[in-house]
Amino acid sequence: MRFRLLIPALVAFSILAILSLRHAHAAGTAAREVMDDTSRAPVLVELFTSEGCSSCPPADALLERLDRSQPVNGTELIVLSEHVDYWNDIGWKDPFSSHEYSERQSAYAGHFGLGSIYTPQMVVDGHIELVGSDARRAIQAVESATNAPKTQLSLSAIRFDGANKVSLHLEAGPLPSSVSAKSANLFLAIADDSDESHVSRGENAGRTLKHVAVLRELVPVGTVGRTDRFSRDITVRISNRNQGSLRILAIIQEPAVGRVLGVGLARLSN
Secondary structure, eight states: OOOOOBOOOOOOOOHHHHHHTSOOOOOOOOTTOEEOOTTSEEEEEEEEEOTTOTTSHHHHHHHHHHHHHOOSTTEEEEEEEEEOSTTTTSSOOOTTBOHHHHHHHHHHHHHHTOSSOOBSEEEETTTEEEETTOHHHHHHHHHHHTTSOOOOEEEEEEEEOSSSEEEEEEEEOOOOTTOOOSEEEEEEEEEEEEEEEEOOSSTTTTOEEEEEEEEEEEEEEEEEESSOOEEEEEEEEOSSOOSSOEEEEEEEEOTTTOOEEEEEEEEEOO
């Protein structure tokens, strides 16, 4: 069974108009530099998307704009583009798609009590879901998530370990005292900094689509508890990636796909 839900056109909001009302932050970083700005609260923004879905390009553009402009004061938006595979049978196979990300989205559907999954869908901190092209609701969701307690994460000694591996040292925890969960899962996510493809078939035929923070690997690396800290050297194999820069994310999340209790970002260049 193919799960797919087309979202009707929403009341048009101008992304530029909305985002221009917010203070934009410069978000540059040097190669191999860990993003460690403790003055800003990190918030994870996941976008479930597909190159086979005609309503997804506006959401892809919104995610890129949120990432670049950082429009919410006091918040570091950490974004991920997760390409699902259930649109691959209508004329175009998304080269960045994975059934793993479709399963992650299905788990979120259960978490949110949804009857089906759809694209584009945005999930903020594992706690709020919305149509991925809705700029106003996206900013409201990020603002709502900003004050939630988070566990600090530290990514260091990041390097390529051969052609297809990334090694680093990761420290995390313990969980915030206000969190009821006794433990949470810790993931390492490897994402292309950006990707682009020319779509020759399907609903987006003839379009050149651009994406930011395209997830290529999502690997469980351990758990974080209420009292103990996590400290470990980690090596992750990368099966698919472009030759550009990578984003390395650490994510602490309530099982199975619940609230995000911590997220950190580093960048790695060739």
